[in-house]
Amino acid sequence: MNTTSNTAEAIAETLYKLTELVPQNPLTSHLENYWQLMTDNYTKFQITTWGSLIAHEIAYFGICLPAFLFQFIPCLQRFKIQQDKKETAALQWQCFKLILFNHFFIQSPLIFGTYAFTEMFSIPYDWQSFPAWYSLAGRILVCAIIEDTWHYFVHRALHDKRIYKHIHKVHHHFQSPFGMTAEYAHPAETLILGAGFFIGILVTCNHIVMLWAWMVVRLLETIDVHSGYDIPYINVFHLIPGYAGAKFHDFHHKNFNGNYSSSFVWWDKLFGTDKQWNEYYSKTGGVARKSCKKE
Ligand SMILES: [Zn+2]
Ligand SMILES: [Zn+2]
Numbered sequence: 001m002n003t004t005s006n007t008a009e010a011i012a013e014t015l016y017k018l019t020e021l022v023p024q025n026p027l028t029s030h031l032e033n034y035w036q037l038m039t040d041n042y043t044k045f046q047i048t049t050w051g052s053l054i055a056h057e058i059a060y061f062g063i064c065l066p067a068f069l070f071q072f073i074p075c076l077q078r079f080k081i082q083q084d085k086k087e088t089a090a091l092q093w094q095c096f097k098l099i100l101f102n103h104f105f106i107q108s109p110l111i112f113g114t115y116a117f118t119e120m121f122s123i124p125y126d127w128q129s130f131p132a133w134y135s136l137a138g139r140i141l142v143c144a145i146i147e148d149t150w151h152y153f154v155h156r157a158l159h160d161k162r163i164y165k166h167i168h169k170v171h172h173h174f175q176s177p178f179g180m181t182a183e184y185a186h187p188a189e190t191l192i193l194g195a196g197f198f199i200g201i202l203v204t205c206n207h208i209v210m211l212w213a214w215m216v217v218r219l220l221e222t223i224d225v226h227s228g229y230d231i232p233y234i235n236v237f238h239l240i241p242g243y244a245g246a247k248f249h250d251f252h253h254k255n256f257n258g259n260y261s262s263s264f265v266w267w268d269k270l271f272g273t274d275k276q277w278n279e280y281y282s283k284t285g286g287v288a289r290k291s292c293k294k295e
Contacts, residue, residue: 067179067227085176125208143200150196152267225249247286
């Protein structure tokens with residue numbers, strides 16, 4: 001018993017020493033000022049409910065904005081993945097309306113539950129408990145792996161012929177996705193696939209900022225893979241080994257089969273559900289150019 005506790009203490013001490021070697025966030029003092037301003041002026045209830053709702057809406061539409069603007073920039077059109085399928089104004093308006101419905105009637109009630117969640121699990125929101133950036137990064141990675149696993153198996157199940165037409169068909173309305181389609185889904189799918197977001201949070205959340213940070217990263221990832229564009233060099237997610245990316249998920253919308261994961265390629269590789277993608281990629285590089293219309 002003593003040996004076990006000594007080993008645990010030694011590991012904890014080594015980890016603590018390692019954290020001292022990690023560079024600190026240079027924006028900490030600015031962040032502290034803004035965070036203190038927020039906690040001095042608003043209650044925990046206001047921050048966790050209205051704050052979370054505002055953070056979600058700003059993050060979703062703020063991240064969608066660049067992908068929305070890409071269609072108006074001629075020099076970026078060569079990076080469009082399905083070049084023969086343009087996002088029309090009518091399609092984008094149709095998407096926007098369902099997104100608003102889902103945000104207000106499905107996601108907002110869930111977001112308003114954040115206060116109860118933080119109370120139940122004693123999740124702090126004060127500056128003194130604010131986690132270090134590397135702690136946030138590690139926890140977000142754990143959340144992403146958990147969400148990706150949930151997403152792979154549940155998404156694959158939603159493609160079962162018996163249930164596909166009842167729920168997941170809505171998301172596949174767009175064969176060539178664009179940023180806003182990331183959350184274009186049947187309300188039941190928003191709840192079922194969305195559960196993967198919360199499982200990681202139940203395991204890792206140590207501060208309200210962890211919830212917000214994971215939400216922003218998850219939105220960046222899902223809007224990126226639905227953007228319809230694969231622009232080289234600017235996307236830092238591609239530095240993560242095994243990151244799926246826009247071409248990978250775009251092919252799922254084009255082909256309907258395979259590539260069921262959300263963030264990483266590992267589960268599809270393991271179960272061979274990326275076979276059609278690999279064949280397509282070896283022929284086209286993952287891009288449906290105008291000259292490849294007959295494919
Ligand atoms: Zn699907
Ligand atoms: Zn999709």
